[in-house]
Amino acid sequence: MARRAISLLPQWSSRVFSLELDGASFYFSLQEKHRGGGEVPRVFRGVQPCDRCYSVLVCSSDRIRQAKFYWELKDKLLRDLPPDCDVSPMSSFLPNVKDSLISGFFLKDSSQSSDRLLRDLIRHDPVLVCSYLRGGDGQLWTQHLWSGPDSQRSQQQYYVVPSEAPECHPATLNIINSDVFYSFEEAREVMRKCGDIIPEAASVMELLPSRAEARGKPDFPVIVIEGLDATGKTTLTESLRDSLGATLLRSPPQCLSPLRARFDREPPLIRRAFYALGNYITAEQVSQQGMKTPVIVDRFWHSTAAYAIATAVSGPVCNLPAEGSEVYRWPSDLLQPSLVVVLTLDPEERRRRLRDRGQGKTEEEQELDHNQLFRLKVEEAYRRISGPACVTVDAGPSADQVLQQVQLLIRGKCHL
Template identity: 45%
Template sequence: MNVRCSREMAQSLGSALYKEWAKRIFAIECSNNLEPLYFALSPTCEGPWDENSRLHQLLTRGQTYSICIASENRIQGAESYAHLRDKLTRLPERCRVMELMAFSPNKQGSLIKGFLVQDDQNSKGTERVLQDLVRESGQTSLCSYTRDDGGRMWQRLRLVTDGQQREIFSNCISLAERPELHPSVLNIKNSVVFCKYEDAYAVLEECAELIPKAKDVLQLADQCNRTSRKGPFPVIVIEGLDATGKSTLTESLRESIQATLLKSPPDSIGHLRKTFDAEPPLIRRAFYALGNYITASIIASESEKTPVIVDRFWHSTAAYAIATEVSGKVANLPPPHHELYQWPQDLVQADLVLLLTVSAEERVRRLERRGEMRTKEEIELEANSLFRQKVEATYRRMENPACVVVDASASKEEVLKNALLVIEKCCVIERT
């Protein structure tokens, strides 16, 4: 169906959304343990199709819709996506909600995120709820999926205005091959992993009117001396999941080698974590990234006088962001040596990064003994072994510098001894 979009339609859908819509590949995340289902679009039924495929079986279960978010303003887009996700959790239990991605294979920044919604009862009420969500945002599209007399599936892209529906595009669905990179990898750089100071700064600058506390972070960042380099004393970063013994080891190392102990984000903005943890990933990750640069300015100064121990730094910021953003299996992570695993060139570089590891069972026992309030990500780590595996795998793929693994399951004295052996081997340092 060839329908020309008016200027008003284009503005409502958002140029990033409708531009070359039919040339995109779509991916449906049905389960963390299964490969996403990929499909392509065409105005005719020339592409491959199989009525026995998982994709056909999925799309013919009840009435199916999809909603995608695209915006010229990334802050608005991130907020709209978070709002949409929250609203969809309130649908009746009979409705299934799955993640949907539309992208151009191997094209950075091309990913458009959304959701696939299915209602087994074909209720008109569900469609009305989705239409209302579309009306709330000018960057949201609504698609329905139907089966023709020949057994082929069609995606119909619709615009809802003034209570009326207009079909913009109608395309036949065909099976598509798995892309080289998992689609979520395409949008990680500069959206949840920031490899330059300016990129993280720009995000908080854009949302400063929406989140006033962002101005406090920007003000501290402006005060940092970003031209200074690391001093002659070594900088040693301690990484690892919660309850692997980081705090114990960092304190012991501070005493053993007479070091300055720092953490990221630093105390100057640490009290703002609760505020930014409640924000969408784009904003939350920019906050933590900028926190690394603020910590780096302190590292540069302190390493002129003493060795520096840092409790978490860039590796943890990137590892948690990548593992969270990439859905599904460990195999979906960016491949080894991908640019996302490289230390930012404008960030003061550590001389050594120690990654503390313990078994999953031991880590849970330690958490229970501590009885502390845990972050949303820490709760996810405990409940979702697959997420934990992705975080650990991402840590081990970090480069320049890579993580040196230290078994932290032994006594604190033994862990300290082993850590000091690694430090003495890799760094020139005087012990007292």
């Protein structure tokens, strides 16, 4: 298994490694020959002489299996490793090469008892294990690939050297059709391949349209209302439905509600495909209803993409893909609304409303509630999505005032 994992990763010595530790990113790269001088990569500076360091990277030609195993690996490591073993997120990538990112974990073990678990992992599982050894002078570090359970080190060793942060955050290399889906066929293919391991995937497949296509706009306008929880979306969408004589739809659609809890437990690749397909089911409903009445949609692709991008890209807002990046483009085969309004609200007021509601929240909404940085990334991702872009409306005033402001936007943009 280890040899197969290595064969999936050509250009090993050209890879850069990223380690997330205490909210910061540390980078190092490899050299096949020691060139003298240089400094110790920052991630190794605090390592004590008794510590052993390892990386465990998940790599498989089957990306469903890879996603599932990575999602379960952290729990396995935390459960089976000794308490004094530190486990941190880690990744490896080829700079500026799409889909080159592989994820895993960095282990620092002072008990020196990780070897047996790691040997068991490479015996059967889609992982590549490396150990890191300190040179006699304490300055030089080398990386050794494990070639098999009975031979912990391969003949090849690499010298570990510091590396500059890449121009683009490494997570952005794998966003397209993994964290955010831009095609019905790509999302459907993930769901189809899940059929053997997730019985509920068959139920999702039965609800899908036979195909998606970039249809022209329906006869009546389609208005999407976006925003974080507790910004007043439900009140506004219901008021617009009544005042415009419109049809109100939601994404994810009601038909997927019984399945959401099941897919929320899955790794991002599968969970994001599920929600992406929900947008295509909603689009089919919009196309039908939009021939008869205006349509109001409570959340759509903007939410799906903004939350996924903010979750995938760790660190500060500046780590997000640059404005104008292709990750913010609207899927070419997904119906485009006539107007997208995103409601914004002062964070303290939003938290107060959430407390008053006392309702259960998704994991991502819980993250929004206590993590200001995550909220800022979601809001910035909303702002950068194009085709169509969002129009921002302050949801702080009374519900009637917000309704009047949005009605003015609709009259100006949609001529209703």
